[in-house]
Amino acid sequence: MSSVLQETTVSGQRAPAPSLPPPPAYLFPENMGPKITWGQNHGGQRAEHSLTGAPGGRPPGHWPGHHPAQLSTSSGSPSTLPGAAAAPRRPRSPAPHQPAPQSLRTAQTPPPQYRPRHGSPGAPLNASASAPTAAIGRPPGAGMRPPRYLDLPARAAGRAGVDAGHREAVHGSDQPTDRPTDCPRAPARRAAQSEEGSRSRAHAPSNRRRARAAAPPRWLMGAQARKFLFPSTYRTALLSRRAPRARLLTGTSPRYRPVSQPGGPASAPPFGRPMEAWRLRLRLAPGAANGSRAARGSRGGIGALEEQYSPSRWSPRLGTDAVIQAHLAATAAGTQRARDGAQTSLHVPYGDGEGEKLDIYFPMEPSGTFPVLVYIHGGYWQCLSKEESGFMVPPLVSQGVAVVAVGYDIAPKGRMDTMVLQVRRSLAFLVEQYPGIRGIYLCGHSAGAHLAAMVLSTDWMEYGVVLDIKGAALVSGVYDLEPILHTYVNDVLNMSWEVAQRNSPMLYIAPPGPAAAACEVLVAVAQHDSPEFRRQSQEYGQALRAAGWSVSLLDLAGVDHFDIIEKLSEDSYVLTQVILNMISRA
Numbered sequence: 106m107s108s109v110l111q112e113t114t115v116s117g118q119r120a121p122a123p124s125l126p127p128p129p130a131y132l133f134p135e136n137m138g139p140k141i142t143w144g145q146n147h148g149g150q151r152a153e154h155s156l157t158g159a160p161g162g163r164p165p166g167h168w169p170g171h172h173p174a175q176l177s178t179s180s181g182s183p184s185t186l187p188g189a190a191a192a193p194r195r196p197r198s199p200a201p202h203q204p205a206p207q208s209l210r211t212a213q214t215p216p217p218q219y220r221p222r223h224g225s226p227g228a229p230l231n232a233s234a235s236a237p238t239a240a241i242g243r244p245p246g247a248g249m250r251p252p253r254y255l256d257l258p259a260r261a262a263g264r265a266g267v268d269a270g271h272r273e274a275v276h277g278s279d280q281p282t283d284r285p286t287d288c289p290r291a292p293a294r295r296a297a298q299s300e301e302g303s304r305s306r307a308h309a310p311s312n313r314r315r316a317r318a319a320a321p322p323r324w325l326m327g328a329q330a331r332k333f334l335f336p337s338t339y340r341t342a343l344l345s346r347r348a349p350r351a352r353l354l355t356g357t358s359p360r361y362r363p364v365s366q367p368g369g370p371a372s373a374p375p376f377g378r379p380m381e382a383w384r385l386r387l388r389l390a391p392g393a394a395n396g397s398r399a400a401r402g403s404r405g406g407i408g409a410l411e412e413q414y415s416p417s418r419w420s421p422r423l424g425t426d427a428v429i430q431a432h433l434a435a436t437a438a439g440t441q442r443a444r445d446g447a448q449t450s451l452h453v454p455y456g457d458g459e460g461e462k463l464d465i466y467f468p469m470e471p472s473g474t475f476p477v478l479v480y481i482h483g484g485y486w487q488c489l490s491k492e493e494s495g496f497m498v499p500p501l502v503s504q505g506v507a508v509v510a511v512g513y514d515i516a517p518k519g520r521m522d523t524m525v526l527q528v529r530r531s532l533a534f535l536v537e538q539y540p541g542i543r544g545i546y547l548c549g550h551s552a553g554a555h556l557a558a559m560v561l562s563t564d565w566m567e568y569g570v571v572l573d574i575k576g577a578a579l580v581s582g583v584y585d586l587e588p589i590l591h592t593y594v595n596d597v598l599n600m601s602w603e604v605a606q607r608n609s610p611m612l613y614i615a616p617p618g619p620a621a622a623a624c625e626v627l628v629a630v631a632q633h634d635s636p637e638f639r640r641q642s643q644e645y646g647q648a649l650r651a652a653g654w655s656v657s658l659l660d661l662a663g664v665d666h667f668d669i670i671e672k673l674s675e676d677s678y679v680l681t682q683v684i685l686n687m688i689s690r691a
């Protein structure tokens with residue numbers, strides 16, 4: 106691979122959309138004024154190899170509203186992925202779905218009139234490594250480094266404008282983006298619809314009635330699905346209702362022994378230990394109990410953690426709800442296109458369970474044997490399905506690679522242990538049933554990257570097969586589940602601390618076995634993933650490498666948590682090319 110260091114991100118500037126009827130502001134609190142993007146320079150990063158632009162020769166700004174694909178990788182050393190502490194976010198577009206004239210500009214610094222909404226995208230992945238507060242008050246012999254994610258307040262110091270961004274998000278004069286769309290197969294939502302569908306609609310506000318003509322009404326959805334899919338809308342309600350999570354978790358985890366609650370007796374720390382500084386950060390600021398946003402918000406503690414684990418809040422492209430809707434739409438449409446264009450075997454059962462099915466997309470010109478890319482979808486273990494998991498098929502099948510989209514039982518039906526087991530079993534099934542497979546490659550996104558990483562740490566003896574995974578692309582994944590316990594994501598997953606531990610690939614990194622010695626692992630993360638997601642990828646990649654795996658860390662510029670994977674539907678996307686390269690090299 107040639108060695109070209111990227112210099113600048115060229116960005117498209119969107120014009121303000123023509124005036125649209127104003128929606129109730131509370132529906133879309135995240136959408137703010139005109140959108141400007143700016144890029145970042147990864148100079149100074151030790152990059153073994155890197156790519157710039159679209160391999161297909163498309164001009165910068167080819168993807169509507171996207172940066173040209175850029176990638177910098179670091180495969181030779183456990184170096185830090187480049188951050189972009191100086192690169193602020195662009196404010197919201199009033200109508201992101203409007204065609205955007207691409208006036209190109211390069212910018213190293215943000216225009217002064219724009220404040221970052223969530224601080225620094227692409228913040229250095231190791232920003233907290235030297236946080237001096239980390240060790241304060243640690244009891245002697247505890248021998249335990251506080252989890253990095255609890256350094257959020259310290260790291261938030263570099264996130265100028267977070268609070269301001271929140272205030273703006275809540276009180277700003279917002280403009281509509283897209284209507285809410287559905288997660289087409291989300292069981293929680295389906296159940297909610299059948300359960301509530303017969304209720305009278307007379308109580309629906311009239312503005313929602315209008316939206317109903319084209320989209321299922323959000324008030325018919327179950328609370329969990331609503332919260333998950335429309336985080337910005339739900340957030341306000343959530344803040345006023347929910348008990349502080351730190352309190353809910355107390356006692357469940359040895360690493361999370363209760364801290365004294367606000368107003369509680371500070372002089373009587375639980376378990377007779379002095380209170381540790383990092384635990385104190387789990388305390389909600391005074392006033393949290395009455396649900397004030399300022400108290401629970403983004404200044405640290407649980408509020409900051411939830412923000413870090415809400416990928417939609419970090420996208421510079423679209424508002425929180427809109428980016429999720431766009432993701433659901435893009436993945437579903439892409440899958441439909443793939444099914445129309447490829448030879449398939451759909452809904453092949455790999456187990457007895459209803460959800461234990463997989464879709465196979467065969468290569469265009471099948472030869473006797475072919476490599477297979479097994480795709481494991483994301484959706485925070487509670488959304489999406491294999492029905493939205495074929496969008497990356499066309500560029501792969503045209504190059505002689507089969508694709509298998511694995512279905513698994515998402516929460517609440519599926520528990521974490523079950524999901525991991527199901528995905529592992531699907532792999533065992535494949536090698537048993539299809540001896541023609543010439544090499545298995547994994548690709549997982551987000552929660553799917555977590556599951557793929559768990560597959561990497563499988564002892565296949567237990568499954569009675571010899572499984573030779575030749576490569577894995579782990580895209581924007583979560584590899585340590587413990588922080589998830591403290592966020593809304595666990596409301597549906599309901600993981601205990603033990604479950605989170607035994608399903609954290611970060612804690613089960615074994616040296617590659619003889620079969621895995623040649624396995625190449627790509628750990629990819631988006632520039633506009635949250636610092637926590639970026640940290641997780643970096644630390645997992647480094648840990649794998651330290652254990653002897655062959656790892657490439659990929660920091661993809663100009664993409665967020667969602668389009669980092671959506672764009673696998675494009676031949677010219679840099680990650681598509683990297684994956685195809687990985688497969689052809691083996």
Ligand SMILES: Nc1ccccc1C(=O)C[C@H](N)C(=O)O
Pocket residue numbers: 332333334336414415416417418425429432433483484485488489551
């Ligand atoms: N990964 C997803 C895939 C599909 C639909 C939603 C998600 C989310 O992660 C939603 C999360 N509540 C967020 O704030 O981004």
